[in-house]
Amino acid sequence: MTNEEFSTRIVAMTQTLYRVSYTQLSQSCDREEAVQECLYKAWKKRHQLKDERYMQTWVIRILINECHNIQKKRKRELPMEELPERPVPADADMELHDALFRLDEKLRLPILLHYIEGFSIKEVAQILRLPQGTVKSRMLNGRQKLKKILCEEDQFPCETCKI
Amino acid sequence: MRDMQDMSELKKAFGQADEGFVNTLYNTLTNIQKSENRKPVKRIGFSLAAAIVLACLLSAGTVLAVKNSWGIFDFLSGRRQNVKVLPEVANMVQKEVSQKGNETEFGDFVVREAVFNGKSVYIVIDVEPSSSRYLLLGPDAFPTDPISNMGPIFSNITGTIADYAKGNNKEMINTSVGIDGVSCNSIDYILEEDGTLVYMLNANIDSSSVQEDIEITCVAAPFVSLEGKNFIDDKNKKETTLSVTLINSGTEETVTSDMPVVFSDIGVRVDKVTLTASAMEIYADIEYTVIDKEKFEKTDKGLWFEVLDDTGNPISGGISSGEGIQVLDENRFIQRFSLQASETLPSEVTLRGYNILDKNRYEAHRFEMK
Numbered sequence A: 001m002t003n004e005e006f007s008t009r010i011v012a013m014t015q016t017l018y019r020v021s022y023t024q025l026s027q028s029c030d031r032e033e034a035v036q037e038c039l040y041k042a043w044k045k046r047h048q049l050k051d052e053r054y055m056q057t058w059v060i061r062i063l064i065n066e067c068h069n070i071q072k073k074r075k076r077e078l079p080m081e082e083l084p085e086r087p088v089p090a091d092a093d094m095e096l097h098d099a100l101f102r103l104d105e106k107l108r109l110p111i112l113l114h115y116i117e118g119f120s121i122k123e124v125a126q127i128l129r130l131p132q133g134t135v136k137s138r139m140l141n142g143r144q145k146l147k148k149i150l151c152e153e154d155q156f157p158c159e160t161c162k163i
Numbered sequence B: 001m002r003d004m005q006d007m008s009e010l011k012k013a014f015g016q017a018d019e020g021f022v023n024t025l026y027n028t029l030t031n032i033q034k035s036e037n038r039k040p041v042k043r044i045g046f047s048l049a050a051a052i053v054l055a056c057l058l059s060a061g062t063v064l065a066v067k068n069s070w071g072i073f074d075f076l077s078g079r080r081q082n083v084k085v086l087p088e089v090a091n092m093v094q095k096e097v098s099q100k101g102n103e104t105e106f107g108d109f110v111v112r113e114a115v116f117n118g119k120s121v122y123i124v125i126d127v128e129p130s131s132s133r134y135l136l137l138g139p140d141a142f143p144t145d146p147i148s149n150m151g152p153i154f155s156n157i158t159g160t161i162a163d164y165a166k167g168n169n170k171e172m173i174n175t176s177v178g179i180d181g182v183s184c185n186s187i188d189y190i191l192e193e194d195g196t197l198v199y200m201l202n203a204n205i206d207s208s209s210v211q212e213d214i215e216i217t218c219v220a221a222p223f224v225s226l227e228g229k230n231f232i233d234d235k236n237k238k239e240t241t242l243s244v245t246l247i248n249s250g251t252e253e254t255v256t257s258d259m260p261v262v263f264s265d266i267g268v269r270v271d272k273v274t275l276t277a278s279a280m281e282i283y284a285d286i287e288y289t290v291i292d293k294e295k296f297e298k299t300d301k302g303l304w305f306e307v308l309d310d311t312g313n314p315i316s317g318g319i320s321s322g323e324g325i326q327v328l329d330e331n332r333f334i335q336r337f338s339l340q341a342s343e344t345l346p347s348e349v350t351l352r353g354y355n356i357l358d359k360n361r362y363e364a365h366r367f368e369m370k
Helices: A003-012 A014-024 A028-044 A052-077 A094-101 A105-116 A121-128 A132-154 B007-013 B019-037 B046-067 B072-079 B161-167 B293-297
Strands: B098-100 B107-116 B120-129 B134-137 B171-179 B184-191 B197-204 B211-226 B229-232 B238-247 B254-256 B261-263 B268-277 B281-290 B303-308 B324-327 B332-340 B348-355 B361-368
Touching: A003 A014, A003 A028, A003 A052, A003 B019, A014 A028, A014 A052, A014 A105, A014 B019, A028 A052, A028 B019, A052 A121, A052 B348, A094 A105, A094 A132, A094 B007, A105 A121, A105 A132, A105 B007, A121 A132, B107 B171, B107 B211, B107 B238, B120 B134, B120 B171, B120 B211, B120 B238, B134 B161, B134 B184, B161 B171, B171 B184, B171 B197, B261 B361, B268 B348, B268 B361, B281 B303, B303 B332
Parallel strands: B134 B171
Antiparallel strands: B098 B238, B107 B120, B120 B197, B171 B211, B184 B197, B211 B229, B211 B238, B254 B268, B261 B268, B268 B281, B281 B332, B303 B348, B324 B332, B348 B361
16 A cells, blocks of 8 residues: 555545544543554554554554543543543534433444444444444443433423434 | 434534644654655664664574584574564573583484573484485475475475485484473474474473473384385384483563453453463463353353454464463463564553353453553
């Protein structure tokens, strides 16, 4: 893969990379650090990618690992209660944002990857290194919780929420 | 009420990537491109430098091999794939190995090189034929095998070992070597032009002593022909014991995991992960306890933990194959194996359960290493 091909494919993934890092990291400086490290590593290890068709899942996997690294570093540096809150982006739907981020990360990530980024269950399982059954159950659990949160907020019976 | 038609509506929860993120992404890509375009003055990281030094070492070894004999590096580069050891290994090679007792009627056994670090040992042994008419063969080489199996200098010769021996008026001699009380991970050998058979043995020997005395049993036996078939003539088998003193060059840093982690799908709790660095490879010990027998038994004794790198791919194994699973008691086990050498030990590792029988992959968990 040439440098140009790599750059083109990464640029096409910008929004996905942003959402994946946003799902895991609350601070913009951390997301920037994660994507920077991810890209350096992906470029350095590009020869390990046997089939370029899987570049997207591969890069996302690297990014998720980088986000975990930063999360751990931050937890070591700051106690949980002192971690700053996640500011809501100006162009985001605040209600959906709050609902989604009330979910535990392990439920949020599969939902993001499948429903928003369009990866199949199998691909999500590969990205998260989880069995497909675990991915399915986390997504079901996440959907149910999301439905409950949104219904609570709207004070409507759950049947009316189309999740 | 939420007006969400489907789950993809959730995309609205994020908004667009912010300017800082987009700038970082573009700047990083630009920096990658710049560093690629600066090839003549490219910064060489330690790992690349190490690889270059190793490549030089390996090729120097190969050149030497033509004049002298194959060494440890020649075996590693010539007989294995994806080998990575650190250049410091060059300083660990024991060239003058103290030894006693080596002669048999058919050949002399001499330890020429050894690397020992208190975990594993690599020993190169030359077997020099006592007569130019002897054709020395390794333990699993039989007269009906192709002569090309015997090493690079025979690679273009067709026919069997027996054909070669007959055509060159040689008498075939079976040989074998083994470290007493230790099971060898691997035994490689090649036959050189002057008739010397060169062995490389690899075994795990755990020791914290400055030096370790070992005994190597060396056997040589002629073949006997009966009804047109060749058999090893046990009655004329000759044996000698080499007493060898290995110098322990030691290992380096060790890191251990900070807390146990449960792998719920296989009913196991990994109590401790220990990584020990050496220039040859990284030694890994994974101690685990069965906490749910029913789930564990479903793995049908095929459970193996693989170590994943930060891209989620399994890290290559080290040059020795390791010891496998050690049983501590009914529920406690230690998986001992090795990983490819690295300049630094990781501050965290990801372990994934893997079934070597049905190739199933199980949960993966991270461990912080201190």
